[in-house]
Amino acid sequence: MKLDLSLTVNGEAVSARIEPRMHLVDFLREVLDLTGSHAGCEHGVCGACSILVNGQMVRGCLMLAVQAEGAEVWTVEGLTETGAIAALQEAFVARNALQCGFCTPGMLVAAATLLKANPTPTREEIREGISGNYCRCTGYHAIIDAIEQAARA
Amino acid sequence: MNELSSVDRPNSYIGRSVPRPNAKRLVAGRGQYVDDLRLPRMVHVAFLRSPHAHARILSIDSTAAKAAPGVVRVVTGAEMAAVCTPWVGVLHHLKGLKSAPQHALVVDRACWQGEPVVAVVARTRAEAEDAVGLVEVAWQELPAAVDMEAALATGTPVIHPDLGDNLAFTREHVGGEPDACFADAESVVVQAVFHTGRHTGVCLEGRAILADYNPAEGRLTAYHSNQAPHMMQTVFAKHLGLREGDVRVVCRDVGGSYGIKVHVYPDEMATAALSKMLGRPVKFAADRMEGMVSDIHARDHRIAARAAVTKDGVITAMEIDDLTGIGPYSVYPRTSAVEGNQVVNLCGGPYGLRGYKARTTVVFQNKTPTCQYRAVGHPIATTVTEGLVDLAAEAIGMDPAEIRRRNLLADDVYPFRNLAGLAFEGLSHHACLTKLLAMMDYEGLKAERDALRAKGVYRGIGIASFIELTNPSPFMYGIGGARISAMDGATVRLDPDGSVAIASGVTEQGQGTEAMLAQIVAGAVGVDLSRVRVTTGDTETTPYGGGTWASRGAGIGGEAALQAGNALREQILVIAGAMLQAAPESLDVRGDAVVDRDTGAERLPLEELGRIVYFRGDTLPKDLPRELVATRHYTPKDYPFAFTNGAQASYLEVDVETGFVKLLRHWCVEDCGTVINPMLVDEQIRGGVVQGLGGALLEHCVYSPEGQLLTGSLADYLLPMSGEMPDIAVAHVETPTKESALGAKGAGEAGTAGAPAAVQNAINDALRPFGARVFAQPFTPARILPALGKI
Secondary structure, eight states, rough: OOEEEEEEEEEEEEEEEOOOOOOOOHHIISSOOTTSSSSSSSSSSSSSEEEEEEEEEEEETSSSSSGTTOOOOEHHHHHTTTTHHHHHHHHHHHHTOOOSSSSSSHHHHHHHHHHHSSOOHHHHHHHHHHTTTOOOOSOSHHHHHHHHHHHHH | OOOOOTTTTOOOOOEEEEEEETTHHHTTTOOOHHHHHHHHOOEEEEEEEEESSSSSEEEEOOOHHTTTTEEEEEOHHHHHHTTTTOOOOOOOSSSSSSOBBOSSSSSSEEEEEEOOOEEEESHHHHHHHHHHTTTEEEEEEEOOOOOOOGGGGGTSSSGGGGGGSSEEEEEEEEEEEEHHHHHOTTEEEEEEEEEEOEEEEOSSSSEEEEEEETTTTTTEEEEEEESSSHHHHHHHHHHOOOGGEEEEEEEOSOOTTGGGGSSSOOHHHHHHHHHHHHOOEEEEEEHHHHHHHOOOOOOOEEEEEEEEETTSSSSEEEEEEEEEOOSSSSOOTOSSHHHHHHHHTTTTTTBBSEEEEEEEEEEESSSSBBOOSSTHHHHHHHHHHHHHHHHHHHTTTTOOHHHHHHHHOOOTTTSOOTTTEEEEEOHHHHHHHHHHHHHHHHHHHHOOOOOOHHOOOEEEEEEEEEEEEESSSTTTGGGGTTOOOOOOEEEEEOOOSSSSSESSSSSSSSSSSHHHHHHHHHHHHHHOGGEEEEEETTTTOOOOOOOTTTTOOOIIIIHHHHHHHHHHHHHHHHHHHHHHOGGGGGGGEETOOOOOOOOOEEEEEHHHHHHHHOGGGSSSOTOOOOOOOOEEEOOOOOSSEEEEEEEEEEEEEEEETTTOOOEEEEEEEEEEEEEOOHHHHHHHHHHHHHHHHHHTTOOOOOOTTTBBBBOOOOOTTTOOOOGGGEEEEEEEOOOOOSSSSSHHHHOOOOHHHHHHHHHHHHHEEEHHTTTTTOOOOOHHHHHHHHHHTTO
8 A cells, every 4th residue: 555645855845655654764765865864773762863854853763754744854965955054064073073974964953953942051961962862983972072062153 | 315204294194183084974964874875676685583592494484475565586594505605603723613504594493583594585675574574484492502601511402513512612821820829828819700791782874785796797796884895705705606806895884883894694695695696786784673683792701700919919810710602603704702712811911910810611502693892802801800900909908099000011011921922012001090090180089989978979980901902913813714804905096186095905984094094195195185085995996905893994004005105205206306307305295296305395286297197298208107106005013913001990970779870970091002183083982982881881682591682672772872971081192003104003992991890990989888899791770789788
């Protein structure tokens, strides 16, 4: 069985006919070739698939694509092109707040979500704010530094 | 010519914290991990995995699976064995190590829960998984050998009857006079039984391979999430009946590896074989659940250990009895005996002992195979050694820092060969400890701890000194018969526009390998860093090499790049000399131009030199060499390994009511010789520390008595989160190796090597008022509360 799906992704209208069981992150990656969102655990723990749906941070592996009917979805690709997360990206590069880069797109979404709610977080608040996103390479210290730096910028 | 060292050259990038050139791509979501790649006619494979720890296949019925939508092929072990030959994970120099032939798919008997049994290939991964559910396997469950303590006991099933017993490997080493030291009536003997919990790497990008066999040319191209492409080229060729030259392995972005992605996995071999069978691209991307039961595990050790210490604080001897369970097979081709072997090699390493005795017993069991994971054996050896040192200090009433000062090898004793037989070229234990204690304000911290203790707040300070094996020579694997290169090459080329291209055999998984290579070569040639680009991870386009493991990237790959960069500069100067009618010795390359060596005055932009050489060679003297490309290789020869050292400290608080540990601060001082990019090195240390902290406090592969993994999802297997990790202060002492011009030693594993020991000692310091101690990792409330007598 397939269902029709229409939504907006990174500002572009998208229509597709998909299986209802397809997860949103798989739809973005496999149907739209938006491979910047990563499937790290596929059970909602690691945060590598974090994206914005109607302005809220969502785990792309815990939402079915058909649930995004009519929604406005933003992924790292679109957030990069609009410059929405440019300050964070610059700080992540300058501070080497990424190593393998697999968690980074989701981490940036989490960081942007945090800064939107709390533009001047303390280090502790940053640590809490991104605790839903695993990073296996950095040990987090540099990520905290980079978010702190971006918040000050 | 008076050759300036790479560090002294005017435009050197050595020692500078420049950002990584590849980071911009990754923050924009433009990485190319294997699962991001798509090829025409590509199909996907999913595996039926053994649900049992030990079971015989009675029959397999694939009828329904073959008829399922989208299914292209269903392959069983017998069919697979006709295409992919089995392998045996042994090395000659690990004397007596035995293992059984391992197949890509189970032929008749599964030996761990998660072992791949049947491969289903379909148009999509979802369809392949659907059809896996339709494969009917009739199993005969067999008694399993799960508990490593009972592996050699009578009545425990022998997993591979042809091997005679479940003993894979054992080694005992005796140095000096341990028995005399322990018999000394003036000495105090301390002892403990340590457990390091079985855990695994959990790369956020699961293992993945896209294998593309092209029958028209008889060649296999494997896009592989892997650290060692040349090693895999050999392995694929050997077991799929191809010539090495007909296999190309490409490693683009790798989403974490830490040693997990440097081994031969049956599902990945099966994927390559399926591509050969089908003549089309086949993709396998492990999901998290199957990764947890099929990625290698590590560090499943029980160590009974004791130390003798004189009343004035001289630690005279250590004795170590290590037992480790490695699963049912020794992993190919690096073997699963290396970790236990390293425990024998590394215990007591920082200290000048009079007696040392160590034994490891490596046994088979029906659990996921274990093998080398970041800092192989080091966190185990350091936990045991530093745990004993703190016990010794407590036994004689000496401060933990003071007993280390009295026993660490002196900084002027090198070169030195210790009782385990390790050769140290130059270490800096005392300099590191001194720096560490100053950084953490040791005396101030002790005062704070004591003041809080009076208020019922239980904080602890733990110190751990350690050694780390880096820059391995052929003594690591080559002498054992493995085709794993200890040599690495770099090719450096000047293009017509004056830019420089590097191709290197070492690989990038986020450590900053490519940044490190670019910095070294930019400085060696004399160009701006922005003019350098780097290719790694492709057996077709890079010089042969080992890849990145055992902290060898900078020390070995970096040295090859330095030599190649120097050679290119010499080539440039010979050509420039002819063009400018000047002696090459009077010229240099700086800032993208040929300059007068003495005055620095610009004589010729490299872009102009490139234009003449490539497009107007007619204007140059006929016999002038015009090579603008140089390849150099490097293998360490003077020492089997470049040992490094360092010291870490942890400051934490134990909630004695709940048993929870709160990490407050962590410090690490380490000595990796020449630091090429301080920021990247510090981040390697920090990331390594947190992986060590994960093993010490959270991560645990827990099994049921039947051999079922109980922590097989990230809901059950806990990883360090940002909210519970501390800030980590890092500093360095630099003792460059004299073996290379660069002087770099490895840094990637130091953090992991020392962190668990520092945490263990800090927890036991916090628990000291209660007379409680813990030595079994992970140090969870379930371990701490019983030690406190609370449960």
